[in-house]
Amino acid sequence: MPLPASSKVPDRSTALASPLVPYGWDDGWQDAFRPWAARGLVPGRVIRVDRGQCDVVTPDGTVRADTAFVVPRDPMKVICTGDWAALDPEGGSPRYVRDHLPRRTALVRSGSSKRSDAQVLAANIDRAVIAVSLAAELDLARIERFTALAWESGAEPLVVLTKADLVPDPATLGHLLSDVGRTVPGVTVLAVSSADGTGLERLAALAGSGTTVLLGQSGAGKSTLANTLIGREAMEVRAVRDMDGKGRHTTTTRNLLTLPGGGVLIDTPGLRGVGLWDAGTGVDRVFAEIEEYARRCRFQDCAHHSEPGCAVLAAVDGGELPARRLESYRKLQRENQRIVAKTDARLRQEIRREWRIRGAEARAAADAKRGRLR
Known part of the structure; x- marks a missing residue:
């Protein structure tokens, strides 16, 4: 299927007037997109990927596109949530994503298979919020692992201890914050509660620009936290099991959503395993x-x-x-x-x-x- 030819390249001055700006579009992305614009392709940000198709926000609204043309042997190049894509202009059916722009950052873990495959969880992120529930005993080793993954991605990690209302004693909460702070030196650690509002104002301020990804196990309170930051019930929430405090998967895909105060948020499914992928620098920083x-x-x-x-x-x-x-x-x-x-x-x-x-x-x-x- 031939691509439509076009010699029109968007002027640099139009970047900050684009409807894509709330999703992170800037002059840098505008310049990077020029080769694809010269081919008549349209820019957009991938907000959800599901079984070979993806939802993409474009200057003309959100569209459903097929990723059949981007099925490389290299798993690092597979389209993922957060990518800036180059897709067909309006009129095609189906409409295809032809490529994605070079990523500024990428959150990568080793695949679940025994092969040496990588899996890109999210692209072009500025910070990674690692949600850890205070409803269960702190697993410091897991926090170290998530933080190493975040540092290696190029994003700034932020550890958020959720369900702080379950630790009413300020002294105990302070000790927990100190323990985690010593575990991840140089990383901001916050205690938050979606139930009573503890710490949410500061978290919203930190997430109020750029792209933030939420990481953590099932039951860590990610979807509840996402709904609180977004200001509406955008993500389904289920109660954790009483017997062991573990949650059930409610988020099954990675979704990119805009925040009312600015910035965008990517909510991810609960991660049972977090294998490192060439994360030597991240480990050294932790x-x-x-x-x-x-x-x-x-x-x-x-x-x-x-x-x-x-x-x-x-x-x-x-x-x-x-x-x-x-x-x-x-x-x-x-x-x-x-x-x-x-x-x-x-x-x-x-x-x-x-x-x-x-x-x-x-x-x-x-x-x-x-x-x-x-």
């Missing part, structure tokens, strides 16, 4: 204090296991660094290393070599211990 200690280690390639002169192990022994933090750091580093190794043969060889060396060291230590016991 564990910034470990990286700082590591600079003082005797050896530059110190693995922080049993090496002499390891400043990280010394910090653990001295009570400066919680052992839980180091174990969580090791776990995420190993996981990230494995996913990168799936696509890097040289790194796979290096990892196997390191495993062999550590195995030999462990066996030698065990032999020496047995010799001392005789």
Whole structure:
């Protein structure tokens, strides 16, 4: 199907007059779109994707479009919520998305399969709100994992402790905030409640510009939070199970919605698993204090296991660094290393070599211990 030809390229001055501005359109996107505009294509932002089709906001309203022309082998290029798309002008039936503009940021996790596939959860986001319910015991390791994912995306993470009304004691709530703050250094941590309004004004101010994505497990209160920020019942909400406090999936697709005070919000389905995808930089940022200690280690390639002169192990022994933090750091580093190794043969060889060396060291230590016991 030939594309309509057009030599008309929108003038730069028209960018901020576009109906797409509330969805994040700016002069930068206007300039980036010029090659597609020259082909007669229309810009739009993807607000929902479902089974090979997507809803796209265009200058002429919201349209349903087919993504059949954008089915690449590279899963990183699959159309997702938040993308800026180039689609056919009015008149075609079906109407196709032909391409998407290069992403400024992308929230990526490893796919649920055992293959080395990536899954883009949301594109062109400015901040990632990690919703954590206070109705259940805090899982600090999971918060670290979500935050690493957010940092790696290029967005700014923000941890929101939901259902704060369930912790009426200010001292207890303060301790919980401090615990999470130490877990994600450099990240803003808020306690909010959709029931009594705690913290919502500040959260709305932070989300009042750019694109915000909501992340978290089922039952974390994401859909309730989304409805509160949007000011209407845009997302279905279900009660959590009484027996274990876990929620049921109510959001089944990623939806992009405008906020009354400005900015847009992407609500996502509850994530049971959050596998890292080449998130080394994100992990380093979450564990910034470990990286700082590591600079003082005797050896530059110190693995922080049993090496002499390891400043990280010394910090653990001295009570400066919680052992839980180091174990969580090791776990995420190993996981990230494995996913990168799936696509890097040289790194796979290096990892196997390191495993062999550590195995030999462990066996030698065990032999020496047995010799001392005789």
